[in-house]
Structures are given as structure tokens and as C-alpha cells.
Amino acid sequence: MTDKNRIIIFDTTMRDGEQSPGASMSLEEKLQISRVFDELGVDVIEAGFPIASPGDFEAVTEISKTLKRSIPAGLARATKKDIDACHESLKHAKNFRIHTFISTSPLHMKHKLNKSPEEVLGAIKESVTYARKFTDNVEWSCEDGTRTDMDYMCKTVELAIECGAKTINIPDTVGYTVPSEFKKIIETLINKVPNIDKAILSTHCHNDLGLAVANSLAGVMAGARQIECTVNGIGERAGNAALEEVVMAMRTRHDLMPYTTNINTKLLSKASKVVSNATGFPVQFNKAVVGKNAFAHESGIHQDGMLKNRNTYEIMTPESVGVKKTSLVMGKHSGRHAFRDKLSDMGYVDVTDDIINTAFGKFKILADKKKHIYDEDIAALVDDSLVTEDNVIKLKSLKVYAGTGEPQKAEMTLEVFGEVKSASDTGDGPVDAIFKCIKKLYAHDVKLLLYN
Ligand code: KIV
Ligand code: ZN
Numbered sequence: 001m002t003d004k005n006r007i008i009i010f011d012t013t014m015r016d017g018e019q020s021p022g023a024s025m026s027l028e029e030k031l032q033i034s035r036v037f038d039e040l041g042v043d044v045i046e047a048g049f050p051i052a053s054p055g056d057f058e059a060v061t062e063i064s065k066t067l068k069r070s071i072p073a074g075l076a077r078a079t080k081k082d083i084d085a086c087h088e089s090l091k092h093a094k095n096f097r098i099h100t101f102i103s104t105s106p107l108h109m110k111h112k113l114n115k116s117p118e119e120v121l122g123a124i125k126e127s128v129t130y131a132r133k134f135t136d137n138v139e140w141s142c143e144d145g146t147r148t149d150m151d152y153m154c155k156t157v158e159l160a161i162e163c164g165a166k167t168i169n170i171p172d173t174v175g176y177t178v179p180s181e182f183k184k185i186i187e188t189l190i191n192k193v194p195n196i197d198k199a200i201l202s203t204h205c206h207n208d209l210g211l212a213v214a215n216s217l218a219g220v221m222a223g224a225r226q227i228e229c230t231v232n233g234i235g236e237r238a239g240n241a242a243l244e245e246v247v248m249a250m251r252t253r254h255d256l257m258p259y260t261t262n263i264n265t266k267l268l269s270k271a272s273k274v275v276s277n278a279t280g281f282p283v284q285f286n287k288a289v290v291g292k293n294a295f296a297h298e299s300g301i302h303q304d305g306m307l308k309n310r311n312t313y314e315i316m317t318p319e320s321v322g323v324k325k326t327s328l329v330m331g332k333h334s335g336r337h338a339f340r341d342k343l344s345d346m347g348y349v350d351v352t353d354d355i356i357n358t359a360f361g362k363f364k365i366l367a368d369k370k371k372h373i374y375d376e377d378i379a380a381l382v383d384d385s386l387v388t389e390d391n392v393i394k395l396k397s398l399k400v401y402a403g404t405g406e407p408q409k410a411e412m413t414l415e416v417f418g419e420v421k422s423a424s425d426t427g428d429g430p431v432d433a434i435f436k437c438i439k440k441l442y443a444h445d446v447k448l449l450l451y452n
Contacts, residue, residue, distance in 0.1 A: 007250065007259045008226040009243065010202065011037055012046040013275055014059065015075055016240055017230040020281070027059055029278035034063045036274045037231075038070045041262040042243075044097055046228075049075040050085040060089035064096060073097035073139070078127035087134040098131040099169075101141035104148040104156050117152055124156055128163035139167035141204065146170070146177040146185065153185075154192045161195045167226060168199045172215055175208025175238060179218035186222035202226035205241045207233060212241035217249060220259060231275040232283055232290065244268045244289040244321065252316045269322035289321055296327045300335025303328045307337055330378065332367040336360055339378075346375055348382055358385040393442060396420060400430040412437035 014030050017023060025033070030047070037045050047063040048056035064072040072093050076082035078100055090096035102113070102123050109115050115123070124140065131138045140160035142148055148156075157168050170185060177185070182205070190196055203219035203226070205212040216227045233242030247265060250257045272290035276283050285293045295318035297303050305312035306326065318326050328338045339360050343351060351359075359381045366381065367373055396413040407426040410433035414421055423440040427433030435448060 003260065004225075005259045006225070007220060007261050008043045008200065008202075009041075009247065009261050009263055010044040010046065010073070010226050010228045011042045011230065011243055012204075012228050012240065013037075013230040013232075013234060013243075014063075015046040015048050016204075016228075016236055017234040017275070017279075018048070019236040020234045020239065020279070023234055023279040023281060025278045027055070027062060030059045031062060031066065033271075033274055033278055034067060034070075036267070036271050038067050039264070040267045040271050041264045042070050043262055044073050044226075045070045046073045046075060046099060048089075050089040051076065051082045057085060057089050060086075061092065064090045064093040067093060071095050071097055071137070073099050076100045076127075076131070078102040078123040080127075080130055083127065083131050083134070086131075091134075095137060096135060097137040097139055097167075098135055099139040099141065100127045100131050101143050101169075101171075102127070103144050104142040104153060105144035106149065107147060108144045121156065121159060124159050125163055128160050128165050132164035136164065136166065138165045139169055139202070140165035141169040141171055143171055144173045146172040146182065147174070150185070150188055154189065157189055157199075158193045158195060161193070161199045166199055167202050168196075169202035169204050169226070169228060170219070170224075171204035171228075172206055172212075173204075175206035175212060177205070177215055178209075178211060179214045182215045183218040183222040186219050186224050190223045200225045202228060203241070204228035206236065207238040207240060210238070212239070213245045213249065216241040216246050217257065220250075221257065231271050232281065232287070234275065234279060234281060242288070244272060248289050248316060248321065251320075265320050266322045289316075294318075294321075295323055295325075296329045298329045298331045299333040300338065303338035304335055307341055330363070330367070330373045332364070334363075334367070339363060342375075342378060343382060346379060351382065351386075355382065355385045393417070398434070400433065402430040408433050410434045410437050412441065414438070414441045416442050 014033060018025060034045055047060040050057045050060045060074045072090055074086040074090050076086040076098060083098060083100060086098045102120055103109055104120060109117060109120055128138060128140050142153060142156055145153065160168060186201060189201060201224040203216040203224045205215040227246050229241040229243040229246055231243050233239040247261050247263045250259045251265060269290055272283055283291055285291050288294060297306050297313060302313045330342055340356055362381045366377060394415040396415055399411045401409040408430050409426045410430060411424040421441045423437045425433050425436035425440060427436050
């Protein structure tokens with residue numbers, strides 16, 4: 001890689017993302033996701049944790065057989081057994097990455113690993129050296145990196161690079177750091193680790209304080225050149241940095257972050273949907289970049305601005321992330337300008353100002369009462385404003401009989417274009433009986449397809 005500002009996108013949706021409680025995916029779903037990610041331009045796809053379960057092993061195996069452009073990776077603890085499983089499942093790919101990790105914070109070393117800092121150094125040496133037997137593409141992570149003593153972290157990173165790691169990943173495992181602190185950690189590594197130029201620094205930020213994206217970007221601004229992330233930001237607890245957000249932030253604020261990725265951003269929306277369907281995790285409506293409302297404007301002031309010039313309220317286009325177009329949602333905050341525009345979109349081009357004004361007044365009253373205003377509602381309002389006294393069908397009276405033992409029955413009187421007519425009929429239920437009466441009084445071919 002020659003471009004010094006090119007950022008490697010390492011996706012861990014199928015490994016860390018699958019660690020979200022309830023987000024497990026089937027093999028077929030993982031294969032579908034990996035095909036989309038391959039097309040999306042993800043550089044490295046962490047397909048699973050092969051030692052964790054036979055399902056993970058199989059998924060990494062099958063994914064590594066199918067990827068065309070992306071490089072598959074698997075996760076391994078600092079043990080030979082884990083690394084062997086990783087290699088066994090990845091070996092079908094021409095190029096693959098083994099990602100091995102161990103905790104380096106005092107808290108984790110003491111309570112989780114029950115190892116001294118010296119013992120952890122020994123494990124790093126052994127695991128990275130062993131992984132290098134299978135590939136020269138080895139990544140090493142210091143778990144709980146952001147709560148690790150800085151001098152000790154420098155020692156571990158130097159050792160991992162010495163043993164052959166080509167990527168050094170600094171996880172904010174518990175989502176604890178803030179951008180200024182994370183930036184300093186990356187800068188310190190760059191300034192203090194003598195062999196740091198032999199490896200690429202990577203970020204892996206969790207979102208416990210909602211800072212995963214900001215921390216990842218701070219890491220990149222300090223010199224990291226790989227971001228580990230997941231689509232829709234899924235992952236352990238509050239999740240990981242969202243791939244779509246880091247990518248679009250660097251693209252949209254290229255003036256401040258002049259970095260590039262290999263991501264075809266037009267496929268972001270598709271990737272988000274595939275992941276949401278596979279995991280069963282809905283994407284929150286206001287989710288940045290891929291949420292249903294990310295390109296929807298409701299307020300009259302915003303809609304008016306958008307119709308005059310979309311840059312007024314849009315910092316990126318919906319097309320750039322694969323969403324067809326901006327939607328001006330008609331609701332209680334919408335203004336006359338958007339209402340008129342909506343009518344014209346719906347084909348009402350010759351309506352007079354009077355009709356529009358009347359319909360707009362009725363629309364505002366309706367919008368106060370109804371959560372969702374559909375195109376059909378708007379059409380009904382305008383059509384209503386177009387009718388005159390003698391071109392309508394009016395309901396004069398209706399009685400329905402529903403109960404046990406008796407046939408369900410309706411009696412109806414309609415005024416049809418000025419003529420008053422009555423009918424009665426029975427049906428499978430009162431609604432059916434009403435529909436039969438209408439048909440008797442005004443012959444038509446309308447069929448009820450769905451009654452909900
Ligand atoms: O959050 C974390 O520390 C991890 C590592 C295994 C990279 O997911
Ligand atoms: Zn993680």
C-alpha cells in the first residue's frame with residue numbers, strides 16, 4: 001500500500017458483531033453478508049473466532065473459500081490450539097490474516113488471566129511467532145489497551161512487531177476512552193516504539209459511551225491506518241464503531257480528514273439491510289447514514305430549504321450511500337411549499353391555488369391527529385376539495401345487525417349523484433354485508449383484497 005492516507009477497513013461484523021447478545025447468524029446468512037462486504041470493498045473481513053464453536057469454524061472456512069477481493073481473518077487467543085484452528089479454517093484463501101490477542105491491562109492480567117506482565121510478554125512472543133509460521137499477515141491486539149499502562153504497552157507492541165506482527169491493533173475494549181486520550185495513545189506509540197514503522201496501527205473502539213466513531217477517527221488523525229468496525233455498529237454490549245459512519249465521516253469531512261478507503265459507499269445501505277435482516281436487529285430510525293430517517297425532512301422550514309437548495313440541510317446525498325432519494329415526509333410540521341411539491345409529484349399538476357389552500361388546511365388538521373400521512377390520505381384531501389355537491393356519493397344512513405344465531409345484515413341508504421337509494425343484504429359478517437349493499441346501490445368492479 002503506497003498511499004499514506006489510505007485507511008484499511010477491517011470489518012468484524014461477523015465476529016465482534018455476532019457477540020451482540022441475540023445476533024447470531026446462520027452459515028447461509030454469513031455467506032450472504034461476506035458476498036456483500038466483498039463487493040462493498042471491505043479490505044479485511046474477520047469472519048469469526050474459529051476455536052469458539054464448530055459453527056464459527058465452518059463459517060470461517062466457507063467464507064475464506066469464497067472471497068474474491070477481501071482478505072479473510074480469524075481471531076485467536078494467544079494459544080497454539082486457537083492459532084491452529086484459525087489457520088485450518090483460513091488456509092483455503094490465497095491470502096489470509098491471523099488475528100491473535102491477549103489482555104495487557106493490570107486489571108485483566110491479574111483478574112482474568114492470572115498472569116504477571118512478564119508472563120504476558122512471554123505469551124505474546126510465543127503466539128505471534130507461532131502465527132507467523134502460517135502467514136506473514138499477522139495482527140496482534142492488546143485487549144483492554146486503553147486501560148493499559150503506556151510504558152508497558154510500548155514494550156508489548158515493540159515485542160509483537162519484533163516477532164513479526166504486521167498490524168498492531170489498540171482496542172478500547174470497554175469503550176472507556178475519549179478522543180483526546182486515544183489520540184495521545186496512538187501518538188505515544190508512534191513516538192516511542194522504535195520499530196513502529198514496520199507495522200500498521202489499528203483502532204478497535206467500542207461504543208459504551210457513544211464515542212466509538214469519534215475515537216476511531218481521532219486514532220486515524222494521530223496516525224492509525226486501519227479501523228476495525230461493524231456494519232450498523234453492532235457488537236459486544238453497546239457495539240463497535242459503525243463502518244458506515246467512519247467511512248462517510250472521512251468522505252464528507254475530507255477537508256479535515258483527507259483519508260480514503262476502498263469502500264463503494266453506494267452499497268452502504270444494502271450492507272446495512274443485509275446485516276439487519278441476518279441478525280434480526282432493526283436499524284434505529286435516526287441511525288446516522290443508514291437509518292430510515294437519515295435523509296428524511298419533516299419540518300416546513302427544512303423542507304422549504306431543501307426544495308430551494310438541498311445543501312441547506314443535507315451534508316451528503318442519499319444517493320452517495322445507496323438511498324434512492326431524499327424524502328420530504330408529510331407531517332404536522334410540513335409547510336405549503338412541500339405540500340405543493342408533493343401534489344405535483346403525485347400528478348396533481350393543474351390544481352388551482354384555491355384547491356391547494358383548502359386541501360392544505362385539511363391536511364394540517366389531519367396531520368395533528370395522525371402519525372403517518374400516506375399519499376392516499378393526501379389524494380383523498382385533494383379529491384375531496386375537487387368535488388361539487390352533485391358529483392358525489394353520500395352515505396345517508398346505515399344500520400348493521402351482528403350477533404349470534406342471526407345472519408349478519410346491513411341496511412343502507414346512499415345518495416348516488418343526487419338520487420337517494422336504499423338496499424339491504426346479508427353477508428359473512430357485517431362488513432361483508434355493507435360491501436354487498438354498496439354494490440347493489442352503485443355497481444362497480446372493486447374487489448376487497450385485504451381487510452386488516
Ligand atoms: O474489544 C476487544 O478487545 C476485541 C479484541 C479481541 C480485539 O474485540
Ligand atoms: Zn471488540
